[in-house]
Amino acid sequence: MMKKLTFGGWYQRTTLHLTEVYQFLSQGTSNLDLSKESLEANLFQLDIKSVKRVSDYLEYIEVITNSKIKIKYYEDGLYLFEILSDTIEEDSQKLKDYFEKNWKPAIDYLFSLGAPTPKILSNLKDDHPVVIGELSKSPGKEKVNESLYGKIYSDILSKKARVIKTKKFILVFISTRKKEDLDSLVEMQIFFREFKWQLHRYLNIHRNIWEEISQIKEKKQIRGKDADEYRLKLDSYQKTIRLISNRINQMSVYAKTRSSLSKYLKVEEELVSLFQYKYEDLFNSLEYIKEIWKMTLDYVDSAIQMINEIKTKTAVSGIKSIQLLTSIGAIAGVVRLASPNAIPSIDKSVAIFLICLFGISYLIDWSLKFFTNYRKYQLKFVEQTKDI
Known part of the structure; x- marks a missing residue:
């Protein structure tokens, strides 16, 4: 059964940054004093199939890559990388690798001008867990394969949903049709x-x-x-x-x-x-x-x-x-x-x-x-x- 994997994070941004990111992703250009060759090279590495800007409660950019990764980049800086998968470990690593090797270098270069990021911050890294979301008629009855997801250290059930946490994954089951x-x-x-x-x-x-x-x-x-x-x-x-x-x-x-x-x-x-x-x-x-x-x-x-x-x-x-x-x-x-x-x-x-x-x-x-x-x-x- 195909499951949706989501890897994401957050870094302070604004609608001004969103406009700059959209220009780069859709045209491969920037109004900033950046190398045209470097921008084109970074865009090529992103392997983009389609890109669009979506107006919602919060504006965001939606990107689809040729490797079927869906990216949502919000105006406040929240970013989500999603993929439908039946090979959990392989595609989880695929999302992380794409973020570290393709997306992050491109965005870092785009925002390389202006106030610097303190060195003590830029040297810190955190291995964020991948979230696996699934619609379920009975969240409390869902079975979890610990040999696949790892040892469970938290299992919380509410009226409508259930959240299970392991070291590498967060599994969310929700009883809704939406x-x-x-x-x-x-x-x-x-x-x-x-x-x-x-x-x-x-x-x-x-x-x-x-x-x-x-x-x-x-x-x-x-x-x-x-x-x-x-x-x-x-x-x-x-x-x-x-x-x-x-x-x-x-x-x-x-x-x-x-x-x-x-x-x-x-x-x-x-x-x-x-x-x-x-x-x-x-x-x-x-x-x-x-x-x-x-x-x-x-x-x-x-x-x-x-x-x-x-x-x-x-x-x-x-x-x-x-x-x-x-x-x-x-x-x-x-x-x-x-x-x-x-x-x-x-x-x-x-x-x-x-x-x-x-x-x-x-x-x-x-x-x-x-x-x-x-x-x-x-x-x-x-x-x-x-x-x-």
Whole structure:
């Protein structure tokens, strides 16, 4: 029996992005400053049979490939890859391979200009489970082959549907004659799962960055010559924190749209009963993540301010060194004018005098810089709550 496999994910996008994607998929072009040859090569790799833009509650692009993969790319960034299959494992891998090797490189290149994705985000990957949806007269009586799907770790039954989870698959059985009801439930489940996964990912990244900053703080003292190195590290953390904070601040708009859509499609009740997905909980989690990232930004800002104070102290010491050298030269000039015979006038003697003067000046300058560079400066950070 043929079953529909769905692989999907979510990344923040808008109708502006949707227009750019449609232009690329339908014409192989872009208004951006991108290589025509690269665009054509990426489009060729997608192996597209047909493409159309569909107006609905949320606009989306529908793509059919020659290998019978159906793609839905929504204006809010949700993407779904579907295929009808009677060879579950083989076609599940087919969907994932197409996404990783064909689709993702093409879309990444299309959006390669503009604000960069923080490196710490681009290096993270997650193996999303494939969703298998099926209409059923009696969802509770459906038998699941664990040798095919893997060991079941969750099995939840509601009035209209049943959801079974294994490590690689999520099986959804729904007692309805409308295929659209099944599609809506699968679609919302993927969005909700991806949204929660991103929040959890941001929580873990916050913990890592916080620990990196704490390692600098726990040094208690640093040498003056190391201030620039620590400042570069902290600047990098600050840039990452600001980029991620901006992404987090955008997320509430997408959640509100999907919340309204789930009510409109009448799948909100099933999301709660089958997946324990409540939009209220989602918004609460989002506000929590926003607050800890604000706290992380304050933490790195205070660290940068402390390092800047150390750099200022080393700069002042350098200025004092220059002032001292200038003073020595001025004193020598005054002595020469006050007592013409105090400084020899013959060339050889003058040369020896100047060499000695510069030698003494250099030694003093070197001593001051050495003291400044290797002096240990106290680090005084404002204490922050760590247990968050």
